Amino acid sequence: MAFNLRGRSLLTLKDYTKEEINFLIDLSETLKKNKNAGIFPKNLENKNIALIFEKPSTRTRAAFTVACTDEGAHPEYLGKNDIQLGGKETIKDTARVLGRMFDGIEFRGFKHETVEKLAKWAGVPVWNGLTDQYHPTQILADFLTVKENFGKLKDIKFAYVGDGRNNMANSLMLGASKVGMDFKIVAPKKLHPDKNLVEEAKEFAKETGATITITDDVDNGTKGVQVIYTDVWASMGEEDVIPQRIELLEDYRVNMEMINNADDEVIFLHCLPSYHDDDTDMASKYPGIKEVTDEVFESKHSKVFDQAENRLHTIKAVMVATAGKQF
Template sequence: MRHFLTLKDFSKEEILEIIDLGLSIKKNLKNGIYNKELENKTLAMIFEKSSTRTRVSFETGMFQLGGHALFLSNRDIHLGRGEPVKDTARVISRMCDMVMIRTFEHSMIEEFAKYSKVPVVNGLTDSYHPVQLLADYMTILEYGMEKDLVVAYVGDGNNMTHSWLMLAAKLGFELRIATPKGYEVDSEVLKEAYEIAKESGAVIKVSNDPKEAITGATVVTTDTWASMGQEDEKEQRIKDFEGYIVDGLMMCLAKKDAIFLHCLPAYRGQEVSEEVLEEHSEVVFSEAENRLHAQKGLMVWLDKQRG
């Protein structure tokens, strides 16, 4: 049995296998073929952080695979209201076939997985957002951008940045990260990525210069400057991130055929301009759709690991 908590726990071959499975399931769906690989299976979805894409993609995905998804918020279960995480894990994993958790502290999902009898999927923590990176790389493959891939990430050194670090380190492509001073990536995560990159040949560069990061890049990506739980920092972050908006002038520094990715929701006029988002909207919303398909591939793959 395997859990999906962070990409660093998976090999390059396993990551690509999951994405290829998702692409195959997507192709079948577009041809009107619904394979019920998870028929009569149940996914428990625990949300301590709300989300549009995470809920819709997992719930729809389970339905299309023949299974059922249960939405569980803090108001629906005792988790966080007196019952220890390990007890909730032992109860839910005896009743459901898989658990997806979207929460704050990464340690919470690690503890849950430790006591769970079924696969646990990280739908987002403050440290990592690995399911988003499956969708992102699926999109890169669909747009034929994987050869000589150079990804530029501009913005906050957050869970998305950490996940890009793990993906690049595992798959062996070039990743350039530009963050404002004081918003750099976690030093331990960066250290881990550098160690993994020694084997894969990945090139990882970090700086405080967004123009340097984007110049010559084939994929440009960013994220919101103030994530959920950081609302009280929003005004200060807008000031601190001045010069980090991915606008038309920034994109001109990238390769001519470069694509832009965004995990959404996007705040136009902050991390990305209206112009860039709309110019690359087909890619961005294909990326959003691919959350559905990549996660179906993941859930089928994890279910198969259970035998």
């Protein structure tokens, strides 16, 4: 079933129904098959897309740029020093200017209220490429990867292990509650998610049959799960707390013991970048910072590069569905 999402923004998955999320996943599968077959319908032909980046990016920038190009659009990168956003010009005014010139706007930055203001005033679809609170385009890629491995999303046993308060934990919990997963956040009590957000997710879960569990028990939290997911222990801007995070999360590092405690067919996911070996400046400076062992990261269970590729196909689906000519 197709859904009319034309003109819609994507700021958080709170705003999308189970059916709409599944539609975007299905559309992602179709567009991925098309690309692999060399079929490019140019659903965004003659469209111009603004890509605003306050934070550096590899996957989000690359995915939006390639997705635009594949579908016939022109992507325009606007870095934090390229425009006046919030500096010499209000966000409201910038939104109204860009909305007159572009057919869609991606924003990746810090405050979630910035992307909300852009969406309120731009008059064109605005897509959240990451804020401190939410990362919805990443979740769509994660869920496409899960579906490719298990053929479904509903009732999947999914454990997020690590910092339970960051944008990935928040977004995965909301997404899982929307599609009916058995979802757990496994984190030390000091890093449990906001209680109000947990209650909000549990309300969504009542409609879909999802279950939401927050626990600090690693063994019980990962027992028999089909997906183990983690993220870095300190997000951008949190470098000063890395030593404390290492001490707090040492027992939550994803290792083969954790993998062996899960389902035999468990997959390991990570939004990347990851500290899994010694070949980064950060790992050299903080040897204990690794949130996953290299053994797990390079194992048959790891689907992180399928997941990274799926950023492209799911971002393409979001843009085609909300700003394209065909859907």
